[in-house]
Amino acid sequence: MKRDLRYFAWLRERIGTGHESIETEAATVADLIEELRQRxxxxxxxxxxxxAIRAALDQDLVELDTPLGDAREVAFFPPMTGG
Structure with missing residues (x-):
């Protein structure tokens, strides 16, 4: 399935882009992360x-073991802090 990936803060800096679309058969967010690590x-x-990574599926915060389901967008970002 085609998914839009968004990267924020230091993840964007390390990867070198804030957005990309990929084809993936990953079942969970964790599976997707492992697939990305192999790139x-x-x-x-x-x-x-x-x-040190949080994820959101279609703008809803999720745990990394969450199934991707029909989500079109997966966002990755560091934990948020208050202040």
Whole structure:
């Protein structure tokens, strides 16, 4: 399925783009992360610490073990802090 991926903050900086569309058969967010890690060193570095990554499917925050289902957009970003 074709999915739009969005990267924010240091993830965008490490990968080198804020947005891309890809074809993937990944079943969960974690599976998608593993698929992305295999692409090249930039992705491997960006996704090296999944404890420091949050995800959203179609703008709803989810856990990394969440099935992708019919989501069209997957966003990745670091944890948000208040202040």
């Amino acid at each position: 090249d060193e930039a992705y491997a570095f960006a996704f090296s610490d999944t404890a």
